[in-house]
Amino acid sequence: MTETEKGCDFTELKEWCLAIPKIELHAHLNGCIRDSTLLELAEVLGERGEIVFDDVKHVINKYGRTLTECFQLFDLFHILATDHETISRITKEAVEDFAAENVVYLELRTTPKNNETKGMTKRSYLKAVINGLRSVESVNVSFINPNGRTESFYDPLQKGGLTVLEKKRIYVRLLLSIDRRETTAAAMETVSLALEMRELGVVGIDLSGNPIVGEWNSFFPALKYAKEMGLPITLHCGEVANKKEIQAMLDFCPERIGHACFLEDDDWEKAILLKIPIEICLTSNLRTERLSSIDLHHFGKLFKAKHPLVLCTDDTGLFSTSLSNEYHLAATTFGLDKESILQLSTNAIHYVFADNELKKTLREIFQAYDKRLVDDFSL
Ligand SMILES: CC(C)=CCNc1ncnc2c1ncn2[C@@H]1O[C@H](COP(=O)(O)O)[C@@H](O)[C@H]1O
Ligand SMILES: [Zn+2]
Numbered sequence: 001m002t003e004t005e006k007g008c009d010f011t012e013l014k015e016w017c018l019a020i021p022k023i024e025l026h027a028h029l030n031g032c033i034r035d036s037t038l039l040e041l042a043e044v045l046g047e048r049g050e051i052v053f054d055d056v057k058h059v060i061n062k063y064g065r066t067l068t069e070c071f072q073l074f075d076l077f078h079i080l081a082t083d084h085e086t087i088s089r090i091t092k093e094a095v096e097d098f099a100a101e102n103v104v105y106l107e108l109r110t111t112p113k114n115n116e117t118k119g120m121t122k123r124s125y126l127k128a129v130i131n132g133l134r135s136v137e138s139v140n141v142s143f144i145n146p147n148g149r150t151e152s153f154y155d156p157l158q159k160g161g162l163t164v165l166e167k168k169r170i171y172v173r174l175l176l177s178i179d180r181r182e183t184t185a186a187a188m189e190t191v192s193l194a195l196e197m198r199e200l201g202v203v204g205i206d207l208s209g210n211p212i213v214g215e216w217n218s219f220f221p222a223l224k225y226a227k228e229m230g231l232p233i234t235l236h237c238g239e240v241a242n243k244k245e246i247q248a249m250l251d252f253c254p255e256r257i258g259h260a261c262f263l264e265d266d267d268w269e270k271a272i273l274l275k276i277p278i279e280i281c282l283t284s285n286l287r288t289e290r291l292s293s294i295d296l297h298h299f300g301k302l303f304k305a306k307h308p309l310v311l312c313t314d315d316t317g318l319f320s321t322s323l324s325n326e327y328h329l330a331a332t333t334f335g336l337d338k339e340s341i342l343q344l345s346t347n348a349i350h351y352v353f354a355d356n357e358l359k360k361t362l363r364e365i366f367q368a369y370d371k372r373l374v375d376d377f378s379l
Helices: 003-007 010-018 035-047 053-061 068-079 083-102 122-134 162-167 184-196 216-228 245-253 265-272 282-287 301-302 321-333 338-352 358-369
Strands: 023-028 103-110 140-144 149-151 171-181 201-208 235-238 256-261 276-279 309-311
Touching: 010 171, 010 338, 023 083, 023 309, 023 338, 035 053, 035 068, 035 083, 035 201, 053 068, 068 256, 083 103, 083 122, 083 171, 103 122, 103 201, 103 358, 122 140, 122 171, 122 184, 149 245, 171 184, 171 216, 171 358, 184 201, 184 235, 201 216, 216 235, 216 245, 235 245, 245 265, 276 301, 282 321, 301 309, 309 321, 309 338, 321 338
Parallel strands: 023 103, 103 171, 140 171, 171 201, 201 235, 235 256, 256 276, 276 309
Antiparallel strands: 140 149
């Protein structure tokens, strides 16, 4: 039994992890689709004869998928969520789900996709995502408007009354993902789109996709261009053992890296020296068999070394997890007390890609939650 479990009731700790404000920096839109939505979408396509519903139902409901099956499921997501309306819907639902978890700042990442049959371009895909943000009603969603100021839909003055003021607020920013399957030209198109959409809340670039597919050299030109243009970058790094690529990624000095499961000692030396923040996805790493047991996760030693870390979910839908669940898992596995957990969630402010003004707002939100942080917190 860990220190945390001894000192505090398991269920109470779970509720407490849900109640604290949290920051989510590594969440893939299509990986966050609700199971209920997936089944509904699959049923409709089944009725239209576009898929065989019973085959799909089996895949959606399957628990304990292999790695290959996880990526097969991503392909399925991309069949089910291909039109603009569905993209808007899953965005809306994902934001609502994170807000319900008391996530106060969300960096949602997604791969803009071309789909000629649906008249979809990368640009129109992204617009559908932004429309999804605009359509959320159950919580206040804020992102950047064309003037570069924070936009709040559901203005309390216009919509009137306490009911609006009582709604939770979530700040949302977008990261555009380059899929490792994509060509250099497609990756370049994504970076150009991100630059064009900066004023609509796009704050950075992600490199993701099946880690055994694609070559660093083919993504490098687009990532270098993004860097030159001042777009922060996060890379899925070391999801599988690939020494050469891990070294190239660290030499690139990204603003953050995700996973970092297969870094060797000299790689860690470099990551630590460069103070590269690590997006930690415990459940994802466990389910995708990056480690045999959760207590062996590199979170433990990095946390002790006070390396910049942020707990994240990766794919809430795919892995049936939530951010509060990840905090609870970290607390119970590594024996963190409440103060350490709250400090961990507060520290995430340092690693967000949003501007300093929003960082200040986030700091105020966390300070309001726990006044003890006022004195020893500086950005
Ligand atoms: C299956 C597995 C190993 C998941 C965990 N780790 C991941 N590693 C690399 N890319 C990922 C991961 N989870 C999600 N993605 C990327 O995010 C996409 C889904 O979100 P979106 O279509 O970009 O909106 C996937 O197709 C994949 O390209
Ligand atoms: Zn990921």
